[in-house]
Amino acid sequence: MRTQSWVYMLATLALVSLSQPAWAGPTTEKLAAEKVPLDEQGFVNAVSKLKRSEIIALLGEPARAEDVKLKDSGRVVASIWHYHNINKDEQGAFYPTTELDIIDDQVSVIVFLNNDGSDNSQGQTYEVQPYEGQPSVQ
Template structure:
């Protein structure tokens, strides 16, 4: 009887933890490696959530307003985090951020120096997820 009560208590705590995380809009602990899954997932994340999941980018360029110095856009490069349909890693994944959200994802077969040769996706975040 005591074991059953203990198990019920543990289950209740686990369910409360899961439901509160869902209500708080918790981010995934790991992003998908495939193109479509990755694009869909990053469209729901802000700048700080991306850094928490991926770490700081290997390369970053910021576009700032002249009058205030506020960053309004950024280009971030990460290396070897996404796979193509054949399962090979793209050397570079570029995330183009406007304000605090990803607007474009580009999968590149180079070090990031030539963005014209990659597979590009515009991110259309669901307003309900923001």
């Protein structure tokens, strides 16, 4: 009986893995379905009010993440997240990378980069004010 459960679980995991590759980020269609604006200002207004967990629910896991942790507790106090090809500039071209800088579970800076994220010297940066209240995904 136990062997049958393991086989069933592995088969299910294989099917799920094939249907949605782990490396796949959010698609334009998914963002449109979730009503996430693709333009800079609309995206900033929508995402700046969200917590970490809400961003992941909306956009999925970031393509790249760097965390700053406290030595004593290991608690994550800041993160830099990169998503690829999810936002458009004023001419309608996709930015290769969107960077979210998160401090204490709140987005503090959003950067739209014209590269893969390894060089952040070029791009459009938005600093956002902390959101007071209970943010929610609309």
